[in-house]
Amino acid sequence: MSLSIYNSYTRKKEPFESITPGHVGMYVCGPTVSGESHLGHARPYIGFDVVYRYLTYKKFKVRYVRNITDAGHFEEEGREAEDKVGKKAQLEKLEPMELVQKYTNLFHWAMKQFNCIEPSIEPTATGHIVEQINMIEEIIKQGYAYVKNGSVYFDVKKYAATHDYGKLSGRVIDELINAESREVTTRTLEGQEEKRDAADFALWKAAPAEHLMRWRSPWGEGFPGWHIECSAMATKYLGASFDLHGGGMDLQFPHHESEIAQSTICNHVAPVKYWMHNNMITINGRKMGKSYNNVIKLTELFSGNHPLLTQAFHPMTVRFFILQSHYRSPLDFSSEALASSEKAFKRLWEAYEILKKITVTENAQAKDVELEEKVKNWLGEMELFMDDDFSSPKVLANMFEMAPIINSIKDQLIPIDALSSKTLLLMKERFTVFLEDVFGLQGAGGTDNNQLQSVMQLLIDIRKEAKEKKDFATSDKIRIQLSEMGILLKDEKDGNTSWGLA
RNA sequence: GGUCCUUUGGCCGAGUGGCUAGGCAAAGCUCUGCAAAAGCUUCUACAGCGGUUCGAAUCCGCUAGGGACCUCCA
Numbered sequence: 197m198s199l200s201i202y203n204s205y206t207r208k209k210e211p212f213e214s215i216t217p218g219h220v221g222m223y224v225c226g227p228t229v230s231g232e233s234h235l236g237h238a239r240p241y242i243g244f245d246v247v248y249r250y251l252t253y254k255k256f257k258v259r260y261v262r263n264i265t266d267a268g269h270f271e272e273e274g275r276e277a278e279d280k281v282g283k284k285a286q287l288e289k290l291e292p293m294e295l296v297q298k299y300t301n302l303f304h305w306a307m308k309q310f311n312c313i314e315p316s317i318e319p320t321a322t323g324h325i326v327e328q329i330n331m332i333e334e335i336i337k338q339g340y341a342y343v344k345n346g347s348v349y350f351d352v353k354k355y356a357a358t359h360d361y362g363k364l365s366g367r368v369i370d371e372l373i374n375a376e377s378r379e380v381t382t383r384t385l386e387g388q389e390e391k392r393d394a395a396d397f398a399l400w401k402a403a404p405a406e407h408l409m410r411w412r413s414p415w416g417e418g419f420p421g422w423h424i425e426c427s428a429m430a431t432k433y434l435g436a437s438f439d440l441h442g443g444g445m446d447l448q449f450p451h452h453e454s455e456i457a458q459s460t461i462c463n464h465v466a467p468v469k470y471w472m473h474n475n476m477i478t479i480n481g482r483k484m485g486k487s488y489n490n491v492i493k494l495t496e497l498f499s500g501n502h503p504l505l506t507q508a509f510h511p512m513t514v515r516f517f518i519l520q521s522h523y524r525s526p527l528d529f530s531s532e533a534l535a536s537s538e539k540a541f542k543r544l545w546e547a548y549e550i551l552k553k554i555t556v557t558e559n560a561q562a563k564d565v566e567l568e569e570k571v572k573n574w575l576g577e578m579e580l581f582m583d584d585d586f587s588s589p590k591v592l593a594n595m596f597e598m599a600p601i602i603n604s605i606k607d608q609l610i611p612i613d614a615l616s617s618k619t620l621l622l623m624k625e626r627f628t629v630f631l632e633d634v635f636g637l638q639g640a641g642g643t644d645n646n647q648l649q650s651v652m653q654l655l656i657d658i659r660k661e662a663k664e665k666k667d668f669a670t671s672d673k674i675r676i677q678l679s680e681m682g683i684l685l686k687d688e689k690d691g692n693t694s695w696g697l698a
Numbered sequence: 699g700g701u702c703c704u705u706u707g708g709c710c711g712a713g714u715g716g717c718u719a720g721g722c723a724a725a726g727c728u729c730u731g732c733a734a735a736a737g738c739u740u741c742u743a744c745a746g747c748g749g750u751u752c753g754a755a756u757c758c759g760c761u762a763g764g765g766a767c768c769u770c771c772a
Contacts, residue, residue, distance in 0.1 A: 210712085212717085224772095226772095227772080228771080228772095233772090234772090237744090237772050238772085239772065241772080242772095270707080302732080346706085365701090365702090365768090366702060366767090367701070368700075368701070370763070371700060371701080372768080422734075422770080442703070443772065444771080445703095445767085445772080446766075446771055446772065448767075450769085451771090472770070475703095475766090476765090476766070476772075477772085478766095481765065482764095482765075483766070483772095484769070484770060484772090485770095485772090486769075487769095487770080496766075500725080517710090518764070519713065520712090520720085520721075521710085521712085522711090522712075525704095525711080526703090526765075527710090527711085528710075528711090528737065530709085530710080532710080532722085532723095533709075533710045533711085533722085535722080536709075536722035536723075537721080538722095539722065539723095540721045540722065541721095544721090546735090570712075589712050589719090589721095590712065590713085590719075590720085592712095592721085593712070593719050593720035593721080594719090594722095596719095596721065597719090597720075599739070600736085600738090603735095603736055603737070604736080606736085607729090607736060607737070609736085609737060610737095635714080666731075668732075671731090672731095672733085675733080675734085679734085684734070684735075685734075685735090686734065686735040686736080687730070687735075688735080689730095689736080689737095692736085696735090
């Protein structure tokens with residue numbers, strides 16, 4: 197019953213032992229709010245939400261920190277950022293915080309749609325400029341950074357001489373330093389000529405005159421480099437050394453590698469005990485990303501308004517789709533795959549709804565010992581699977597094994613006393629814990645409206661009367677028209693009729 | 699060019715030495731006024747070649763395909 201986590205740093209599954217017993221410090225790289233979140237972004241936030249939920253279920257007190265990257269050179273697509281100071285009226289100018297606000301709100305909205313629990317602390321980069329400057333000063337003091345033309349760079353070569361730079365991402369330092377490989381790349385790096393070495397990265401960048409986001413620093417006006425914010429905020433809220441750091445695989449290098457270097461120099465200790473990296477969501481086998489021009493934004497996904505989508509998808513379908521694969525495996529998106537997840541989720545959730553309604557008699561013994569054992573085994577495995585590096589697909593598979601049993605109990609194909617009352621109660625409890633508490637899933641339909649319930653019951657009664665009178669024209673009219681409205685009637689074995697959203 | 703990963707049935711996806719993953723789709727059956735839902739059954743795959751082993755989808759090698767990172771990136 198103890199949790200193991202695959203640590204990207206050691207490339208091994210390791211037993212999870214938190215630094216402070218009973219407590220976990222967890223940091224996840226949050227969004228850059230210069231644009232709208234897409235399906236690819238959904239993976240880490242849902243994946244680590246499940247990690248957070250599971251740790252909480254395991255009785256850890258978790259401090260979950262997820263930043264908002266709101267500092268940098270932001271421009272909105274289709275809106276010119278050029279801002280010759282004073283030439284335009286205040287309101288005509290692009291205000292970077294306007295973008296930040298807009299996309300932060302949108303991100304929060306999406307997280308709510310996905311039923312992701314809010315982090316304990318959601319610090320912004322712009323709110324921690326002082327901490328970042330302090331950290332950079334400390335790195336300079338330690339002799340691992342140098343100032344050039346108002347910018348500050350981290351001295352990777354010096355750091356690599358005594359530290360294992362490149363270990364997390366499996367990089368060979370010599371290659372990075374000599375950087376011959378860069379000949380292959382097409383893009384030229386900004387400020388490259390200022391660096392002592394190509395592998396060095398910026399801690400602070402001097403702001404050009406037209407740059408809107410700028411802060412005063414000991415080195416002149418500028419803005420923080422991309423990597424320093426995470427180091428500064430993680431240190432501030434989780435301490436020099438904390439338990440878990442999560443993010444997408446694509447952040448391993450250079451972002452997380454640099455984070456390790458900065459924090460190690462400042463705090464004289466490795467910042468993170470367990471590094472976790474989720475794999476990418478691909479589309480036609482290719483990573484979803486801005487530069488590939490293949491992104492599906494979350495708003496498009498929820499509305500179905502995208503050429504690659506055949507329909508709209510409910511956030512819970514997306515959540516379920518993501519949980520159906522292991523977080524370290526690549527996950528290929530297609531409208532078809534998502535549609536199949538939608539059906540699967542609906543089936544599982546309906547079985548769960550039925551399970552919740554099953555009345556358990558007290559202290560009944562199992563009549564079907566073989567089935568009893570199977571069910572107990574499936575239920576017992578669920579936690580073991582999650583303990584094994586969060587194997588959510590296996591937990592779901594076990595639940596699907598039990599779905600036909602639940603449905604059969606309802607239809608009395610399996611007598612309720614086949615299973616002991618103890619096992620039935622355990623099944624109810626395990627389903628609730630895993631589906632709702634750990635996986636954070638919710639029913640997709642809003643069918644719990646009392647008035648709607650009453651109206652539906654009335655229609656069902658009328659239809660039943662019509663059927664009894666063999667007035668099938670009326671009964672079919674009710675069924676077919678409801679179906680056109682997206683409501684499905686289900687005639688059940690016992691003569692009752694239930695309904696649900698299609 | 700370097701580093702690393704990956705290739706599972708019509709589709710999506712678990713699985714790392716021996717035992718049915720699971721889902722979707724499809725087909726048949728049961729139930730049903732018809733249908734849907736539900737239940738039962740069928741579909742038994744691991745890129746290719748070679749090796750290790752009593753035994754390999756699972757380990758090793760080679761070949762072929764795909765991908766990620768090396769550059770903003772979840």
